[in-house]
Amino acid sequence: MSEVTTHVDHAHADAHAGHHGFAHPMPVWQLLATFFALVFLTWVTVLQSTFDTGSMEVWLSLFIATVKAALVILFFMHMIHEKPFNAIIFISSFIFVALFLGLTLMDAHNYKDQVELQPPPPTMAPTK
């Protein structure tokens, strides 16, 4: 891991050999726009909960939450200026979360609250 780190850091340092500073301050308008978009989407998610959308409801709120999460990651967390290596590391965590949740939920309904004792099958293998 440390080898990879050093390699990436050097590669990046070389790319900036001229060096005009590595800080990329976010413009204020981008920060404010992100904030107001997030507040608007919060309002949308509260509003959609007042309508009866049935089983779609949880997916709708998850979709809005994911759009908000993307805004936070891209702008507040500066992912748009982030090195691809760091981005891959962070995004990969969501792939593992998806695997974790997906595989767990796949057979969630195959378990029962109580164990049901079944009568022995009527046709037994013939005894010798």
Next chain:
Amino acid sequence: MSATLDPSTHSGEHHDDHGHGHGHNPFLAHHFDDPEQQFDSGKLGMWLFLVTEVLFFSGMFCAYALYRSLHPEVFEFASQFLNEKLGAFNTGVLLFSSLSMAWGVRCAQMRQRTGLVVCLAITLGCATIFLGVKAIEYSHKWDIGLLPAGMYLPQHLHLTEHHEGLSRWLYVFSAIPAACVLGFGAWYGLALAQGKKASAEIAGPFLTTALCYFVGVGIGMFFQAQEDAELRAAAAHSQVGDHEVDHAHEVADAKAMAADQSAHGEPAPGHANAETHTMASKDFAPGEATDDEVDQKGRAGLFFSIYYCMTGVHAIHIIGGILVLGWLLVRATKNHFNEEYFGPVDYVGLYWHIVDLIWIYLFPLLYLIK
């Protein structure tokens, strides 16, 4: 980290090396080539930490998804006891704190000392407002028995019950913030009296932070009182409308029931227990229980176990964030940060945004179930 460095040597000589490359940064650790390498290494470490945070919380989201898919009726029933307005307000507070945090990173990168201190103070204030509102939510729920599985009290007897005065849990929650107000207040007063400007600059924001907790408590109490009044009005209205009986008589009945219950410390035996018994013998498939069954069998406690676990761990992250933000604020007043050394602000910012991110999912998943 900062304790190993001598803060007195840097600030004076630091202003003139702007744009002249590196080599003069007092916070450049000797094993790094330059500030950028130091920053990148720290950032990689921070992203890795955030990955562990995402995976850590995913365990709880997995429990949520599993139990919601198995018992959707429990989530639909129990979610009505969460105060949507408080949840939405706290979402706004966290979003605003994320804005001020991101703005603070910008200030650090642009060497705006006052701006950074103000941004960090706003972020800290929002964090404690959030906790104040949370304290109201928790203490209210604990008062009326909305507790984790095993401790949950059926709610059908509680509807018209009204708690007078402040919850004793609120006093428990508020002990540490109150001590902080006194301590920081004394520190701030002393610093002002002695003319110690540097010290007052730290104590002032800390005092504001502690006071903001009580602002949150006040806002939380306002919204909760509104919700309680609406619930009582709705309950009284439905009783009159449905049964067309004398309103006063009905309220008196409910009060007697509540008194009976509090006298016994458990649901009135002849009523709830008999129903529970008959229902227990009935064999119903999971996912098909009615609201009464969910309530009276204490199944709603399942939701509150998950609710307290997720929001509690999230609140612990907020408290952790408050501690590191306080450390940043102290360093910011000492003018430690500039366009070559803003790593700590950036890293704490990333952490703060991930805490916000988790709340963005928690709010609709817990509060907005219909």
